[in-house]
Amino acid sequence: MDMGRKRTRYALVGTGNRGTTMWGRELLDGWSEFVELVGICDLNLMRAERARAMIGSDAPLYDDVDRMLSELRPELVIVCTPDDTHDDIVVRALEAGADVISEKPMATTREKVARIREAEQRTGRRVDVSFNYRFSPTAARIKELIEEGAIGEVTSVDFHWYLDNRHGADYFRRWHAFTRHSGSLFVHKATHHFDLLNWYLDSDPAEVKGFGQLLHYGRNGPFRGERCRTCPHKDACDYYMDLAADPFLDTLYEDPSSVDGYHRDACVFREDIDIPDTMTAAIRYASGVQVSYSLNTYMPIEGHHIAFNGHRGRIEMRQYEKQPWSEPPADEILLVKSFGGGVERIWVPHEPGGHYGGDNRMRDMIFRPGSNDRLRQRAGSRAGAMSVLCGLAALQSSREGDTVRIEPLSPEIVR
Template sequence: MQATRHEEGPERHRVALVGTGHRGAGMWGKELLQGWRDRTEFVAICDVNEMRATAARTAIGTNAPVYTDVDEMLASVKPEIVIVCSRDDTHDEIIVKALEAGCRVITEKPMTTTPEKCRRILEAEARTGRPVDVTFNYRFAPTAARIKQLLREEAVGTVTSVDFHWYLDTQHGADYFRRWHAKEAHSGSLFVHKATHHFDLLNWYLESVPREVSAFGTQRNYGRNGPFRGERCQTCSHARDCDFYFDMSKDPWLTMLYEDPSAEDGYVRDACVYREDIDIADTMTAMLRFENEVIVSYSLNTFMPIEGYHLAFNGTKGRIEVRQYERQAFETPDHDEILLMRNFGGVERIRVPHAGGGHFGGDDRLRDMLLRPGMTDPLGQRAGALAGAMSMLCGAAAVASMKSGRPVRLAELGGLPA
């Protein structure tokens, strides 16, 4: 995490945080106040669960008042910025209300979960003249920035196709199936919740958007595939036999944010990954054809022994390739290595050191971009509502294709204003 910095400049932003789960209370709460105290002042903490909001307020280190109702919060404290970290399917209602109250909005990804909600947000942004920023922190990772520079320099000529394969390990991947994300109604599926990051990277790298998506998805490991099941890990009689047993009591942070507050709303953070009502895919693949005729092969797997991704850009003059390591089953270096391979030429190995903080420094750079004055953006890393909509619509098209068994054009989804 970035150390607290102090600099001369305008007075601090009046910030309201809506949604105090792990991401909200952490990156956009405690870490924000520690590293950007000179730029931010919390004026409200809001969550439908009052116990969670109160616990998060203490952990963040603020005396801001706690609210459980967004309308009351907006009317009472009149924030300048509203940071939205609530459940994905609730984003649109909060974003629109904040915009109509005259606030600037910073929202976690995905911006929302359905094409109709995308259109509603874009129409509200245009109607109110207030901006929405979507927190696509992967754009700000050092390796992503270096790849973007190479593509802008046409280091491999014109890009013709992309291979993009993302791997979630048995720790990270399983977590989605313990939480509310396991229901499509709440998350839009992992084609929306998780892949929105990846589709956004593609849109940003290629400076284009998909025209058509063909996708397949299936549930092969979680849900009904389990050899046994319970309600939650804490009370499960199969704890000794389950590879996915998760003892949340060993994590004071998660216990504070979820276990005690569960008495108020019944939401538990360690639900069984083998619940029969899980309705999202855990194994996914998609083919995307972009407006600039680039074709992409994409996949997402959620129960691997490795964490990270493989990405390659194939061009008329060569290939850019990177294997990015997060948690692995083997020792990994403290840097990424981009291979720049030119047709009829040699290989250039470009070493990119990892920076400190989340997403190899991407989280800090994102917060700087959104909260510090005078930040330049030569690579176009800052993402607005349209970028949020286009990445979400890629996921929605993939879900529609997966269910219908046919290619789906983004234009038919109706997610953009007429």
């Protein structure tokens, strides 16, 4: 370690899985040359204490953000709390003189997004949004091909995301299952996907027609209970989750639930779940590009399929993250040229770390001096805003039936 280098003093707010791993233990393991964890904040101090031990830190614990900001004056605050609380914490941190990294989505309503954008501009501080999918090696290669004009001008995109019945179900066990907390998966999960589209196409979404229904989880289930641990149907339920079998989750959530009542293994068939599990959207971009999008949450596979159609050809990629068969440790991109131009198969090896190396590349970009952002991967608050606005428009359209134009929602946000 270069002891002469000034490290960024950062505070972590929210000690769930993502905060404890991505922005806690992993960040200190790989980037301690550049960062110093000076404080950890969570409303549940038992969870914060356990997270601190997992991170391997001796940073002081707080259950009050304002007190932590006042006493520690961190240069950077990383926000990993439930989505509907992001705006309040981000604004407080900005006004205290800190830069911010917000987990995605940046916020859950237009008003909350506008509040963050205004505070960032007023304080002169910076907000980064954790869009790590931009940094995956495969996404970077696709972006290069588009910018090189490999298929000419892009005219349409087919984009379909699949969550398997383990990962997908997890959103229905937790606070994400309620629109008031997550904005629905059109916001919480699809913010990644809409941001990828915005970045790939270098354009803003202009109007959205969305459809969304709760067809599998929630009230559609054959039986229900309060949580898996106490459920009388555990032997018959395909979605039974044995929290005790996962030492990490059990330590982080089970005993701490006595403090806040938050159970990590809540029933996926709760009748009050109000978010869709089956979603589609048609999006028209300001550039004229048309997009067909879908998100399904109970598949036997995990991953996504994306294809870009242009005047001179097509770029197609199918990424399997989990599937019941063997796949090579690489992604195959098909570059298919029109007019007899043939097919080029481009193999992109997976890299170590989360999201096939995307997590590490993003942390390098943010924290390692001299990183070259030639593909404009580092995402600020405007990128965070546009992905949320697209998701909110899709949700509104799915509930009201009309096509929703994004521009009237956003003039004070996107300037």
